[in-house]
Amino acid sequence: MLSSQVDARAKRQAFRAGLESGRLQRFPGAFTPLTAPLIQELGFEGAYISGAVMAAELGLPDIGLTTLTEVVQRGHQISRMTDLPTLIDADTGFGEPMNVARTVHELEDAGVAGLHIEDQVNPKRCGHLDGKEVVSADVAAQRIAAAVKARRDPGLVIMARTDVRGTVPGEQGLSLAVDRAKALEAVGADAIFPEAMQSLAEFEAIRAAVKVPILANMTEFGKSRLFTHEELEGVGVNLVIHPVSLLRIAMGAIERGLVDLRDSGTLDGQLDGMQTRARLYELNDYASYSAFDQTLFDFEVPGTHE
Template identity: 40%
Template sequence: MGNLLGTAGTPRKRLRELLAAGPPLVAPGAYDALSARLVEQAGFDVVYMTGFGTTASLIGRPDVGLLSAAEMIDNATRIVSAVDVPVIADADTGYGNAINVVRTVRAYEQAGVAAIHLEDQVMPKKCGHMSGKAVISREEMVGKISAAAAARRDPDFVLIARTDAAAVHGLDDALGRAKAYADAGADVLFVEAPTSEESIERVATELRGVAPLVFNWAEGGRTPPLPLSRITDLGFSLVLYPIGTLLAATAGIRSLLDVIRRDGTPAAALPGVPTFDEFTTLIGLPEVSELEQRFSGE
């Protein structure tokens, strides 16, 4: 767990090993440092920083391009510092043109994330499972991916190229874009929001061998919710569950507030939530107590 005095590891190299290992790497979404710690404590090997969840948690608004690069990178920095497993972060469109992408890649590297994904939407973007998206030209995005590949200082830093073109120009265009982005230097390919199992199969078949593939199991989104066994059979390397933690937290908070409004106190809801001591242990109070003793000077 991201201990205060934890030793620096090699999460980027570890992510590459996990992606190459065979079974799909499962990455639940985290929207803040606490949810990231919970993902790690549940035994998952990687954390995904969701842009949808980051936007909702930071400003209480939808994922329609309202956050700046600085706000996203600040959240990524906090998440990375809270866990020891690799963190994959949403980097939206790269926040501008190819030159902006250079700075974005450098900043996410400095934040300590193991990977980012960049998408080919027009800025300001929208969540990949919303309507009304627009995409930049294939040529412009190729330039942005090329800039990202040239900008990274650590060769193990993983670049994921996402295309949202299927909803705008059709799946043929999305597949062509994905291949072009791989040629430009992307390590992993992410075709967003296929809307049928047949489309998912085409993505898996036509991009097999080009690069490892992402399956975005967006809870309640436009993509059919395939079983993990089927996703495995199709050959996807990374499965994102981006907003389940956010939705669960929302449901839990609503439930607690309903009890308080009904009863005047939260007492009836407390049996279903962690105790005070359980929660302080979860977030690392025993480590703090140990360090206080170690550095007390007595």
Template identity: 40%
Template sequence: MSKTKEFQKLLTEPGAFILPGAYDAMSARLIEEIGFKAIYATGAGISNAQLGWADVGLTSLKEVVDIVTRMADVTSIPIVVDADTGFGNAINVMRTVREFERAGVAAIQLEDQVSPKKCGHFNGKDVISKEEMVGKIKAALDTRQDENLAIMARTDAVAVHGVEEAIERAHAYAEAGADIIFVEAPTTLEQLRQITSSLKGIPQVLNLVEGGKTPLVSLNEAEELGFKIMLCANTALRSAIKGITDSLRVLKEEGSHDNVLDFICTWEERQSLFKLDQIKQWEKEYSHS
């Protein structure tokens, strides 16, 4: 089964699922190794990890495509890519879809923020018109070569115009043909219920950001609220930041590995993750110099 069909199957199966974020090939591989069903290529995480800057629209299309291509090379489960605003207008969206489809993604997320965009849980956002975003969605749908490639439409209108406007936009994006709807940064459980009750019949995303604007709920609670996807975009990135910080601090302060070992994976775990045994097998099979 193709990755696009596999992801469409996830959308129609009973129950909600967690979509964890990856920021490089290593974190993507870890997500699959742990047993999750799909990977989210996080725009914020890629900006943080690859550029060293906050999520304020600094990444280019090519930079994200390069990272996502590496993720797809080392994993076998579907990848959902955060394509921000599509990196421009509707014409840019057409190129964005072609590039990510060639990279091997199963779904592309597009949002209605003004470019350059900001993290959905930052203040000071703005959105384009509903009509312009509808045009972007239609351009994406008309450009995709694989009809199973899912288009996820995100609106950031809650913070700018309120939840009613966000729901109105979500309806328009669904009517334009989006496969998945993502209303970003609702701030209360009441808003979560309002969103899902107003948008029945289409898979919906709940983005949970630790310390962000949306209340944190469990997967069971997200499903009960009516969400299909519980997005945890940067949990892995933030755990990596803490783990690296803690181990480096101990190494700096103590000048010894004695208390570092509790913070790091074993040698064997590292080589297993990166498939050293598989490489050795290929060497035995193919290298005869």
């Protein structure tokens, strides 16, 4: 009721244990607080909080227009609703090293278990679009070093994302990604997020280059084929995110429903695909609120057919 009873430090330790377990950690993107308990209930290891999704929910493109305040607020809203660890997209850290340090403090206070900071220039672009530019290796390292130094809870996972693979085609781009992953590990990154890998072999190359855990981004309509969890685990990937998937599923259903409503004047034909009232109340834990204070919530939770 109200929020998770598991504190942030425990979630961070669980995240680290999962990354070291040898089992692939599966983090679907929680695009609203309500999706977080559902992700937990269905047996996933954690929830991802996507910057692209946060921008999209505000009607903005994913080009660095969201503010630190907006990201922190969403991180807190989602993290408090699940016992699972959450990993949040901190874009480029919202500025230079001192800004990065403040970003770490704010997100730490929001209760996330980990965050990743990327090496794109400002304004950034979606990681699976062409035309990206990255900062120098020195600047990228300064961002991660600042994040590591600013961390107050040693359990907080500081992940370094590199977009350099998408800036140069062919083997040269992969070679640059390998070199940068090594450099970011050397300044204290707890994990590496190599963006826009184009094959399992490329993930294998990153895996061989660093000792820390690595992440695979399985975003639809992107540069990477949608590898299965079994395939990713087989090449040594430790963590997979599906950042925008639930938003895409939901928005697809919303658009189809609106078309049906416009054309037929009713949503009766959509009922079989809707979440029932009872299921919504179950996820919102109405029964606990009612038991806690019946002077405020004096009702019976409806049956599953409603």
